[in-house]
Amino acid sequence: MSDVVLISRRTFLALGAGAAGSLVLGCRITPRDAATGTAPVFVPNAFLAVDGEGAVTVWVPEAEMGQGVLTALGVLVADEMEADWEKVRVEQAPVDPERFGKMSTGGSTSVREGWEPLRRAGATAREMLLTAAAARLGVDRSQLAARRGRVIHEASGRSVGYGELAEAAAALPLPAEVALKKPGELRLIGKPIPRVDTPAKVDGSAAFSIDVRRDGMLHAVIARCPVFGGTLKAYEDRAALAVLGVRKVVRVPTGIAVLADSTWAAIRGREALEIAWDRGEAAAWDDARIARYLNERAPAKGVEARSEGPTVAGAADGATRIERRYSVPFLAHAPMETLNAVADVRPGRCEIWVGSQSPTRLQAEAAKRLGLDVARVTVHQMFLGGGFGRRAWPDFGLEAVEVSRAAGAPVKLTWTREDDMRHDLYRPASLHLMGAAVDPTSRRVLAWRHRLVAPSILEQLWPGSIGDRLDEMAVSGAKDLPYAIPGIHVDYVMANTPVPVMWWRSVYASQNAFANEAFLDEIAALLRKDPVEIRLELLKGSPRLRKTVEMAAEGIGWGRSLPPGHGLGIACHASFGSFVAHAAEVAVAKGTVRVLRVVAAVDCGPVVNPDTIAAQMDSAVVYGLSAALRGRISIRGGAVVEGSWADYEPLRYAEMPVVETRIVSSEESIGGIGEPGLPPIAPAVVNAIFAATGKRVRSLPISGHDGFKAWEA
Amino acid sequence: MAKPIELVVNGERRRIDVEPEMPLLWVLRDVLGLTGTKYSCGIAECGACTVLLDGEEIRSCATPVSEAAGHEITTIEGLAHTHFHTLQEAWIAEEVPQCGYCQPGQLLAAAALLARNPHPDDAEIVEHMSGILCRCGTYQRIRRAIRRAAGTAKGAAS
Ligand code: FES
Ligand code: FES
Numbered sequence A: 001m002s003d004v005v006l007i008s009r010r011t012f013l014a015l016g017a018g019a020a021g022s023l024v025l026g027c028r029i030t031p032r033d034a035a036t037g038t039a040p041v042f043v044p045n046a047f048l049a050v051d052g053e054g055a056v057t058v059w060v061p062e063a064e065m066g067q068g069v070l071t072a073l074g075v076l077v078a079d080e081m082e083a084d085w086e087k088v089r090v091e092q093a094p095v096d097p098e099r100f101g102k103m104s105t106g107g108s109t110s111v112r113e114g115w116e117p118l119r120r121a122g123a124t125a126r127e128m129l130l131t132a133a134a135a136r137l138g139v140d141r142s143q144l145a146a147r148r149g150r151v152i153h154e155a156s157g158r159s160v161g162y163g164e165l166a167e168a169a170a171a172l173p174l175p176a177e178v179a180l181k182k183p184g185e186l187r188l189i190g191k192p193i194p195r196v197d198t199p200a201k202v203d204g205s206a207a208f209s210i211d212v213r214r215d216g217m218l219h220a221v222i223a224r225c226p227v228f229g230g231t232l233k234a235y236e237d238r239a240a241l242a243v244l245g246v247r248k249v250v251r252v253p254t255g256i257a258v259l260a261d262s263t264w265a266a267i268r269g270r271e272a273l274e275i276a277w278d279r280g281e282a283a284a285w286d287d288a289r290i291a292r293y294l295n296e297r298a299p300a301k302g303v304e305a306r307s308e309g310p311t312v313a314g315a316a317d318g319a320t321r322i323e324r325r326y327s328v329p330f331l332a333h334a335p336m337e338t339l340n341a342v343a344d345v346r347p348g349r350c351e352i353w354v355g356s357q358s359p360t361r362l363q364a365e366a367a368k369r370l371g372l373d374v375a376r377v378t379v380h381q382m383f384l385g386g387g388f389g390r391r392a393w394p395d396f397g398l399e400a401v402e403v404s405r406a407a408g409a410p411v412k413l414t415w416t417r418e419d420d421m422r423h424d425l426y427r428p429a430s431l432h433l434m435g436a437a438v439d440p441t442s443r444r445v446l447a448w449r450h451r452l453v454a455p456s457i458l459e460q461l462w463p464g465s466i467g468d469r470l471d472e473m474a475v476s477g478a479k480d481l482p483y484a485i486p487g488i489h490v491d492y493v494m495a496n497t498p499v500p501v502m503w504w505r506s507v508y509a510s511q512n513a514f515a516n517e518a519f520l521d522e523i524a525a526l527l528r529k530d531p532v533e534i535r536l537e538l539l540k541g542s543p544r545l546r547k548t549v550e551m552a553a554e555g556i557g558w559g560r561s562l563p564p565g566h567g568l569g570i571a572c573h574a575s576f577g578s579f580v581a582h583a584a585e586v587a588v589a590k591g592t593v594r595v596l597r598v599v600a601a602v603d604c605g606p607v608v609n610p611d612t613i614a615a616q617m618d619s620a621v622v623y624g625l626s627a628a629l630r631g632r633i634s635i636r637g638g639a640v641v642e643g644s645w646a647d648y649e650p651l652r653y654a655e656m657p658v659v660e661t662r663i664v665s666s667e668e669s670i671g672g673i674g675e676p677g678l679p680p681i682a683p684a685v686v687n688a689i690f691a692a693t694g695k696r697v698r699s700l701p702i703s704g705h706d707g708f709k710a711w712e713a
Numbered sequence B: 001m002a003k004p005i006e007l008v009v010n011g012e013r014r015r016i017d018v019e020p021e022m023p024l025l026w027v028l029r030d031v032l033g034l035t036g037t038k039y040s041c042g043i044a045e046c047g048a049c050t051v052l053l054d055g056e057e058i059r060s061c062a063t064p065v066s067e068a069a070g071h072e073i074t075t076i077e078g079l080a081h082t083h084f085h086t087l088q089e090a091w092i093a094e095e096v097p098q099c100g101y102c103q104p105g106q107l108l109a110a111a112a113l114l115a116r117n118p119h120p121d122d123a124e125i126v127e128h129m130s131g132i133l134c135r136c137g138t139y140q141r142i143r144r145a146i147r148r149a150a151g152t153a154k155g156a157a158s
Helices: A009-014 A069-081 A110-137 A162-170 A198-202 A263-271 A287-297 A359-370 A395-407 A417-422 A457-461 A509-526 A531-538 A543-556 A610-630 A681-693 B024-031 B085-093 B103-116 B122-129 B139-149
Strands: A004-006 A023-027 A046-050 A056-060 A088-092 A144-147 A150-153 A158-161 A218-223 A231-236 A246-252 A255-260 A274-278 A303-308 A320-328 A340-346 A349-354 A377-381 A411-414 A430-439 A444-454 A487-494 A566-575 A578-589 A592-603 A658-663 B005-009 B012-016 B050-053 B056-059 B072-074
Touching: A004 A110, A023 A110, A023 A162, A046 A069, A046 A110, A046 A162, A056 A069, A069 A088, A069 A110, A110 A144, A110 A150, A110 A158, A110 A162, A150 A162, A158 A162, A198 B085, A198 B103, A218 A246, A218 A263, A218 A395, A231 A255, A246 A263, A246 A395, A255 A263, A255 A395, A263 A411, A263 B024, A287 A430, A287 A444, A320 A509, A340 A395, A349 A359, A349 A395, A359 A377, A359 A395, A395 A411, A430 A509, A444 A509, A509 A531, A509 A566, A509 A681, A531 A543, A531 A566, A543 A566, A543 A578, A543 A592, A543 A658, A566 A681, A578 A681, A592 A610, A592 A681, A610 A658, A610 A681, A610 B139, B050 B103, B056 B103, B085 B103, B085 B139, B103 B122, B103 B139, B122 B139
Parallel strands: A056 A088, A218 A411, A349 A377, A444 A487, A592 A658, B005 B072
Antiparallel strands: A004 A023, A023 A046, A046 A056, A144 A150, A150 A158, A218 A255, A231 A274, A246 A255, A303 A487, A320 A430, A340 A349, A340 A411, A430 A444, A566 A578, A578 A592, B005 B012, B050 B056, B050 B072
16 A cells, blocks of 8 residues: 555545646545444545646645644645745645544644655655656756755756646656655754745734634623533513614523624623523532542542552551652633634535534534535535633534524634533543652662542543543553553542543643652652652653653752752653653742753654744643643532633733743654643752742642742741 | 624625624624634633734624624734735744634734834743743743844844
């Protein structure tokens, strides 16, 4: 099976691409199919075209949500094909699962999965253009070189542009073998290439779905039951319909939609609705009950994830034992662009404009609801004003479809900030029972135990999908503890609540890394070891992670003397194929913790764009710090309390630490970059707080810590 | 309905027929189709909706359109035609945006800062810009871009 294919004229037209006489190749960025684990039939889902003018277009199936994926994937193709980057456009591939396969963006997979196939597609195009040029110039192929969109015959000084060669190249058979460039030959990969989406993002022209306008479009908001799982009893819409600009009020499966000439009128109309909800059983849940429930579940024997060597209880005589509990709260995703979608449902067809991390799932579910063939549902992928995992769930797109269907008009459904925060699917709260046995004489760790008690994302989203088997997703980062400890025992106790849960930037690594790394610091203190030293010792078998610890420690100036109230902390974690250590400097004064500086050391294998890596480290640190310092979703009466930026306030400018990224130069396997920078930040900060104050923070957020106000240096 | 309201948006005179208390944000986005100005909270907490009113930064989500009548409004669509286009160039040079959603508000807030203080130091930048949230964490680059536009950059690595 070839992994690069020539694209037929028919498929080519579906891409909306230009003229005949273009060379078009397809390749596949394989979506991981976790459900079946089967290798999908070869259906290309990324494409490149060279037209008669020499313009190159690359279509990629991934969503751009700030991670720079359009640029990164475009660069992979362009470098191998020796395209002139100035003439390369990168576009979103059409959402068409029958022709182009499933699409999803998440798990920091884009560059990892595109790394091979996209370069191979680019190299294939380059070879075909070279072969066409050899025929055109009447010289041997071996005397030609491809360079920035042209084929050059150095001996004669003649050259010919890709545009003039495209048609002839398209008529050639696919080469059986193509060689990828050697590292020294790369021109774009590894360089800080400017992002293709930047210009549109500084002049207001970048189109998010919230910016889409259609003829005859109405603006809608939905009143939903504040309590999870609650249902509608009755409603009265007379006052709402009397609000100036309100056009319609319709029932949809998730609540009552108010449609109006403007978003503002719709919001005011919604305020005028009188609604009686049946709040249902979840109304009896609040924070205290959730905490109680997790604690009650804790003694249960969990499903074993890893069991090696001596247990904590069974460790040798003379061992010292330490047990600690860590916990983290539910968190909202809260992207800057609230959830929204535009839908236009007509007889026999449907169009949706959306920023989605899973457009094909949305398309399939919309088709099912409307009783349409998937091909009759068109999904237009827009820029995402932040995703963080939330936009992988199709609920908000489906709501827009329902509203459009019920109202018989094109509709823009906007979630207000309150809606977005109170009807999210949340990062699971969790409880971690940590235990260790250490030998005080040899100062070695003998055994480690981690029992995770938390809701299962997979079981809650797809009941029955996990049952009493191990939820591998939940234990990621706990099970694969990288430390060389003779005994390691990890188990998982499922503790589902009525609060809906979903993946949140770095999924369960954000909880498990916090517990691992904060607890390891406690062990270090018990053994009177330096936190960097203990990691370096225990990471002998994990050289890539070890190296990041060294670099981060060196970068922060580990061991230097500090002003009173300052402390340094370190933490590391491997996730999504990459290795990251953060070293943080904090300053603690009465009632405030300030993170002054973070050195982020990362090994993600070969670097596609160092500037994007630095940006993603800034981003992960800010997202993770916002959560660690004060992020918390609280439940009262089965509903979310927080509803505004004041209640759930991301890091502001004045709180931004200096973040310095250090990249390990590496030829190892390529890893992701959107998520791996997040897990180590919370533990690095609590470890630094300990260094500054001698106080351990074992539950997040830090601001919720008892006695926080009284802390002094 | 009250009588039509006259606005001057990016140098163009616009007459609109809306309720005087409709926030300027929704007039810009839903009535005039200037969607570069963003909604993110609607209650003056995040700055995504920042525009200039006679050169002063305001939160358009919390400004009734009647208050804007007769004043010069500058939105992101009009920024390129002011002498603050240098900010946009600096934003590109420093590769500031990630998802990009907060950036129109950031740019207009930065323009208001430079209008008042053409050579702000870091502390002044931080203080002025703290009202505009960025969930993607682009703050460090925003500071560098403002310094670059103000001609006070310490060099690309500062
Ligand atoms: S939308 Fe106006 S400040 Fe947030
Ligand atoms: S760039 Fe995404 S919110 Fe600022």
